[in-house]
Amino acid sequence: MSKLRIENLTKRYGSTLAINGVSLDIRDHEFLVLLGPSGCGKTSTLRCIAGLETPDEGTIFVDEMDVTDLPTRDRDVAMVFQSYALYPHMTIYENLAFPLRTRHMTKDDIASRIKEVGELLRIADLLQRKPKQLSGGEAQRVALGRAIIREPKAFLMDEPLSNLDAILRLYMRAELKKLQKELGTTTIYVTHDQAEALTMAERVAIMNHGALQQVADPKTIYERPSTRFVAGFIGNPPMNLLDCEVVSQDDDHAMLEFSDFKCRLPLHGMDDTKSIDGKKVFGIRPEHIIVSKTQNSGVQGEIYVVEPLGSEVIIDVKVGNSIMKVKSVQFEGSPGEKLWLEFPEKKIHLFDVSAQ
Ligand SMILES: Nc1ncnc2c1ncn2[C@@H]1O[C@H](COP(=O)(O)OP(=O)(O)OP(=O)(O)O)[C@@H](O)[C@H]1O
Ligand SMILES: [Mg+2]
Incomplete structure (x- = not known):
């Protein structure tokens, strides 16, 4: 022993x-x-x-x-x-x-x-x-x-x-x-x-x-x-982390306001919805973002750069003034093209700003 x-x-x-x-x-x-x-x-x-x-x-x-x-x-x-x-x-x-x-x-x-x-x-x-x-x-x-x-x-x-x-x-x-x-x-x-x-x-x-x-x-x-x-x-690339503020909340949704875009977040997948208010850090892993070239209810962005890695591709997407990294298995696109990002609710993390 x-x-x-x-x-x-x-x-x-x-x-x-x-x-x-x-x-x-x-x-x-x-x-x-x-x-x-x-x-x-x-x-x-x-x-x-x-x-x-x-x-x-x-x-x-x-x-x-x-x-x-x-x-x-x-x-x-x-x-x-x-x-x-x-x-x-x-x-x-x-x-x-x-x-x-x-x-x-x-x-x-x-x-x-x-x-x-x-x-x-x-x-x-x-x-x-x-x-x-x-x-x-x-x-x-x-x-x-x-x-x-x-x-x-x-x-x-x-x-x-x-x-x-x-x-x-x-x-x-x-x-x-x-x-x-x-x-x-x-x-x-x-x-x-x-x-x-x-x-x-x-x-x-x-x-x-x-x-x-x-x-x-x-x-x-x-x-x-x-x-x-x-x-x-942790993660390669690591989780996308963006500052946001929870500005309103009803029974099953919260509205998150980022520096220059908003996102409606369903709450039923979250562990602890009571603590969701005020300033937070929003997190989502690149491999969990769903990317689409056709308009949907997701957040609109624009391709900034595409990095092919052989079996997968990393897409840097400009959303407002922030860059979000998206990892996809199959994707073709070029800089400047518009696309829409969806954040599956179960994959979203909200961190306290004070936590390091
Ligand atoms: N003998 C020493 N004298 C003064 N400062 C030291 C000494 N050894 C380590 N430090 C400092 O202590 C801190 C921790 O060092 P440590 O070597 O434990 O880091 P580490 O996590 O092993 O880093 P690395 O991944 O680079 O090996 C660092 O700021 C380092 O500069
Ligand atoms: Mg060491």
């Missing part, structure tokens, strides 16, 4: 507040992805959990044991970095043996453990090479091997695939997910790549400016983002 718990973690570097009161529970066997933009505090959080950084406030528990003041080696967690941090002068075998030797394992036990991990990660043929004689993917597997080999309570992985090219990255993403399932080791995986987060995670924890924004499974994060930050960060 190995659970991790962080309570009210805070870390400052001089005047920079890198982590701002983060509390998070990571379940036994869980693959949790910590996602957020550059500088939001992901690496700092991992380094605090690993014991490589001292938090200013907060407590870190591994299996209900307070490890906040324990040195790294006594926490029994293994960190995998973006740069593989293999010892260049040692062979792969020696690199793998190193964490075991420091634990005083016998030579025979070390050899059999390396054999096991070598087979698991398909690096058994590479053991006599030096790190510089490996491809990126091989070096990555060795780095994982070094974390796995001593069977830690948890893996802390900081963008471990970011040095790989796009194709190898996709391949390693799937491999790593499968491996984590097989080993069942509780894992926190840091990335700023939302596709990586949504495809790999059991739960995603989204951070911004040192604070947690939402912690949920990928489906919930996509379908019910709790803040406008999450809505605008």
Whole structure:
């Protein structure tokens, strides 16, 4: 069993507040992805959990044991970095043996453990090479091997695939997910790549400016983002977000006034209609907008630019002075053409202006 718990973690570097009161529970066997933009505090959080950084406030528990003041080696967690941090002068075998030797394992036990991990990660043929004689993917597997080999309570992985090219990255993403399932080791995986987060995670924890924004499974994060930050960060392209004001409301419709157009919004699909008044942020995902070249009850717009992506197309539509992105499977059109956009009621999100 190995659970991790962080309570009210805070870390400052001089005047920079890198982590701002983060509390998070990571379940036994869980693959949790910590996602957020550059500088939001992901690496700092991992380094605090690993014991490589001292938090200013907060407590870190591994299996209900307070490890906040324990040195790294006594926490029994293994960190995998973006740069593989293999010892260049040692062979792969020696690199793998190193964490075991420091634990005083016998030579025979070390050899059999390396054999096991070598087979698991398909690096058994590479053991006599030096790190510089490996491809990126091989070096990555060795780095994982070094974390796995001593069977830690948890893996802390900081963008471990970011040095790989796009194709190898996709391949390693799937491999790593499968491996984590097989080993069942509780894992926190840091990335700023939302596709990586949504495809790999059991739960995603989204951070911004040192604070947690939402912690949920990928489906919930996509379908019910709790803040406008999450809505605008997830999705490719992310959700369209426009300021609006709810100016009138009857039993089943609300009138939304945008800076230069209006939209009548049916209310029966919304979760909580009572709170719909005043200034709001209207959100709809590009893939949920229905686009039509014939006039309908939707909002009128004009094609600004069309971006074909092979299997689908992104249409930038000018509505008033705003640009809305629409994702469609099949569409042909040219800039300046008029079209009409419909927003299916169940796909509309309204966020509070104050929520970040
Ligand atoms: N050793 C340090 N000294 C001073 N400031 C630091 C230090 N390490 C991190 N910071 C600052 O703390 C904030 C959080 O940094 P952190 O490295 O945790 O971000 P990150 O989310 O991992 O970003 P990235 O995706 O770019 O790796 C940033 O503003 C960064 O500049
Ligand atoms: Mg980082």
